[in-house]
Each structure stands twice: as structure tokens, then as C-alpha cells.
Amino acid sequence: MTTNTQKLSLPENPRHFGLYINGRWVETAGRKVMERYSPAHGVLVTKTTGGTEKDVNEAVAVARKAFENRSWAGLSGQQRADVLLKAANLIRDRAEELAVLETLETGKPITQSRGEIQASAGIYEYAAGAARMLHGDSFNNLGDNVFGLVTREPIGVVGLITPWNFPFFILSERLPFILASGCTVVAKPSDLTSATTLIMAEILTQAGLPDGVFNVVTGAGSVVGEVLSHHPDIDMLSFTGSTSVGKRVLAASAGNFKKLSLELGGKNPHVVFADARLEEAVDGVIFGFCFNAGQCCVGGSRLLVEKSIQAEFEHLLIEKLGRLRVGDPLDPETQVGAIVSDKQHETICDYIERGTKQGARLLTQGTVSATVKGLFVQPTIFSDVTSEMDIATDEIFGPVLSILPFETVNEAITIANTTIYGLSATIWTQNLSHAMDAVRGIRAGRVWVNTTISGGPELPAGGFKQSGIGRETGIYGVEEYTEIKATHIAFGPRTPWVS
Numbered sequence: 001m002t003t004n005t006q007k008l009s010l011p012e013n014p015r016h017f018g019l020y021i022n023g024r025w026v027e028t029a030g031r032k033v034m035e036r037y038s039p040a041h042g043v044l045v046t047k048t049t050g051g052t053e054k055d056v057n058e059a060v061a062v063a064r065k066a067f068e069n070r071s072w073a074g075l076s077g078q079q080r081a082d083v084l085l086k087a088a089n090l091i092r093d094r095a096e097e098l099a100v101l102e103t104l105e106t107g108k109p110i111t112q113s114r115g116e117i118q119a120s121a122g123i124y125e126y127a128a129g130a131a132r133m134l135h136g137d138s139f140n141n142l143g144d145n146v147f148g149l150v151t152r153e154p155i156g157v158v159g160l161i162t163p164w165n166f167p168f169f170i171l172s173e174r175l176p177f178i179l180a181s182g183c184t185v186v187a188k189p190s191d192l193t194s195a196t197t198l199i200m201a202e203i204l205t206q207a208g209l210p211d212g213v214f215n216v217v218t219g220a221g222s223v224v225g226e227v228l229s230h231h232p233d234i235d236m237l238s239f240t241g242s243t244s245v246g247k248r249v250l251a252a253s254a255g256n257f258k259k260l261s262l263e264l265g266g267k268n269p270h271v272v273f274a275d276a277r278l279e280e281a282v283d284g285v286i287f288g289f290c291f292n293a294g295q296c297c298v299g300g301s302r303l304l305v306e307k308s309i310q311a312e313f314e315h316l317l318i319e320k321l322g323r324l325r326v327g328d329p330l331d332p333e334t335q336v337g338a339i340v341s342d343k344q345h346e347t348i349c350d351y352i353e354r355g356t357k358q359g360a361r362l363l364t365q366g367t368v369s370a371t372v373k374g375l376f377v378q379p380t381i382f383s384d385v386t387s388e389m390d391i392a393t394d395e396i397f398g399p400v401l402s403i404l405p406f407e408t409v410n411e412a413i414t415i416a417n418t419t420i421y422g423l424s425a426t427i428w429t430q431n432l433s434h435a436m437d438a439v440r441g442i443r444a445g446r447v448w449v450n451t452t453i454s455g456g457p458e459l460p461a462g463g464f465k466q467s468g469i470g471r472e473t474g475i476y477g478v479e480e481y482t483e484i485k486a487t488h489i490a491f492g493p494r495t496p497w498v499s
């Protein structure tokens, strides 16, 4: 028995997961075994299965059948809500198992994983309510003999492709909404972090979801992801990942005009005005670029600070960063864990080198506990950055902050918008005019004022520009997975067309 404050130990017998199709596990025989090593410890933690084109075709056929037979779409909102509520309870029952797997596969701190699992259970509860709220519209103003109806129908079979940075939480920001709408699903999690998505399949079956409604095919993006994106029998694709792969998915979807929800990358600004409560802004900026070791799509990786307070703000940042606890993700004291993979680690280190080469001033590389081995990057801050430097334009996806000063509100808005992305922005000020000018001026799907990376399932998430298409979560998140049907009903005598 462990308590939430004890450091956990590594697992002795990693579980070997199969694929999950039609409400049961598919045998792994004859398929590639994918081994996942904890990025913080280098220890084997899970084995998953490399799905093939045939597996995807089978899963899509099963999902199609489950959609057509209306075993799910034909239920009432209340019946669908019952399943989602049971699923929320089962997530809570298995919360520690899910949190440990999430930490081992991603390298994120165990306290963070525990928080994400609990929050996910809450999202299933919210979506259960949304299943009962989903409704259309009516027009009673079309004349005495005509009535107009606008109804929403589930769009059909949805392909769901997710990334490695918040495997369970991002799944939870999509899946319960898709299910609430009445659709069926074939999911493909990142090959680095598949375990918790597979466990969710078990949970949903246990919660009473009919067989074939939720299927999981694990494996490589170049195989499973490509087949799903091109598949002629997928009606809609929900893709969360990088902008570059998002563009491939967009092109692949043209074959059958799939509807798309694309949640992509960001290069998000924090704008700090001189009148901000500086201690709070410093804390928020550090949280913004270090949370999840900087591997957070909405994390603030550019700091736009008013020139008159730049020196003071940089001093406060360095001072506070020294107290950040970077280390073993299995230790409940840890705030920043490991980087997910060798490849991501190399990318981040390469950008840090480029920042120095391109003339930015390295302000700090933070600290890492001396006992820590594995894939870690010290939180790093560059000052004197200009908008042309790679560290100011590219999504690094690591704990690296680029500081760019500004002198006027308009200049801050211009710098904030100097990016191909438009995912999020954070504004720190006590001046309402500054806040509203920046809220209106910055082109981003999510804006925070005097807080960052906060919120719940009520508000929609999504991006402007190359950060994506469509919205997830909120009532918008359920509607996104529906088609709209307009029906005219004439009930009086018909005026003849041919006399």
C-alpha cells in the first residue's frame, strides 16, 4: 500500500497489450511488439502491438457496423450519459494504475498524472450532461402550413489520432464528446504512450458501451495513422499533433471529403505589462514554459515583456526558477519530469545551441538534481531574442523561453501575432484596457488573463491560423461531431405546380 506522498518503484512485469477491436482484445501473435522504455529511467514499462493495414480495416468495418445497427446512435441521450457516468467512476477506481502508467510512458511527474486522470473523469461527467443537452432548432415562422426542423445527427465513424504529451487527458477532451454525439470510433494513440488509451477501451466495455463502438489500433503513425487518414469509410478525423503531420492528414482526407478537427502546434506568447502583479506573472510564466517539461501545446514559450520592467522581471524569473524541482517523475515532490524521447531531447538541445549561435543571450539553464539520470532538459531562458530567430518562430516543445521586449500595446500585439500559429496567449496586467486590447488584438483560439493553462471542459479549445481547424470540448465539442439536417414539413394542401 502506497500513499500519495511516497516515492513509487518501477514495475517488475510490464503488461503486454493487444489491439482492442469489437469489445475484446485481439491476439498479438504475428504482429510487431513495440517496447516502451521509461524516458526518465530507461526501464521497459509496457509492450504494445504494431497494428497493420488489415487491423485498421477490420476496426473500421466493426465501427461502421456498430454505427449502422444503431446500438449506440439509437440510444437516448440519457442512456449514453449513463455509460459515460459509469466510465467516469471506473476511471476513478483505476486512477492510480492509470496515473502510474501515464508517468512511466511520458516521463511526467506522478502528481501531475494523478491530477490529469481525476480531471479526465470530470470531463466524462461533463460530456454525459452534454449528451442530454444536444438538440437542434425549429422554425415556426415559415407560414401556416409549413414547419421547419433543424436536427443534429452523429456524423458516423470517427478516426481519433492523439499525441504523446497528454495521452489520457487529450483522449478525454475528445472521446466522451464523440461518444455523446452517438458516433463510433477507431482510435490511434501515439506509439510512445498507448497504454492508458487501451485501458480506457476496457473501462468503456465494462461501463456498458456496446461492442464495436470504441476500438483501438496501436502502432506507427506512418502505418496506422496513414491508413486511417486515407480510409474511405471514416467520416470524420479528429487529429491532435504537430502542424506538419496535420497537413499530411488534411491532404489525405481529401479522398472522401472527411470532416476534420485539427488541434495542432503553437508558439504562444505571454504578454507582461509593467502594471502586472509581477510575482504572480513570474510564477505564471515559469509554469507556462516548464509545465510538462515544456511539452505542452498551449504552454507560453515566448515572453513579451514591457521594456521598463525587463531587467527586474528577468531577475525575478532566474531567482524563482532556482527553486523549481526538476527530477524523478515517480517522486511526488517533482514538478518537472523527463523529456518523452531521445528524438525530442535532441530537438530541444539543438534549438538551445541554435539560440546561442543566432545571437540570443543565454540567461539561465536552471538546475537538475544531481541524482537524476535519463532524458532531462534544464529549463532554459534566452533574452535579447528577435522575431526572426528560430527560437522565436519554431515550436520547440521543451522548457525553453525566449524573451522579446516591447514598448507599446500595439507593438506587443504585433510581436504576439508574428507567428504562423494561433493557439493561445496569456496577458498579465491590472489595466483593463491593456487586457482587452490584447484579448481582441491577438489572433489565438484561447486567451488567458492573469492566469495560464487553466480551465475546464465548459470552454472550447482550438486554434487560429496553422494551429488548427474546429473546436473540441464544451457544447461546441459535441456539435462538432454531428451533421446538421434541415427538414421542411408541409402539412396543408399543396398549391399545384402543374395546373
Ligand code: NAD
Binding pocket: 161, 162, 163, 164, 165, 166, 170, 188, 189, 190, 191, 219, 220, 221, 222, 224, 225, 226, 229, 240, 241, 242, 243, 245, 246, 248, 249, 263, 264, 265, 266, 296, 297, 395, 397, 423, 461, 463, 467, 468
Ligand atoms: P505528431 O504529429 O508527431 O503525432 C501525433 C499523432 O499522429 C501520433 O499518434 C502519431 O503516431 C500520428 N502520426 C504520425 N505520423 C502520421 C501520419 N503520417 N498520418 C497520420 N498520423 C500520424 O505529434 P506529437 O509529436 O505526438 O505531439 C506533439 C505535437 O502535438 C506538438 O506539435 C503539439 O503542439 C501538438 N499538440 C497539439 C494540441 C492541441 O490541442 N492543439 C494538444 C497536444 C499536442
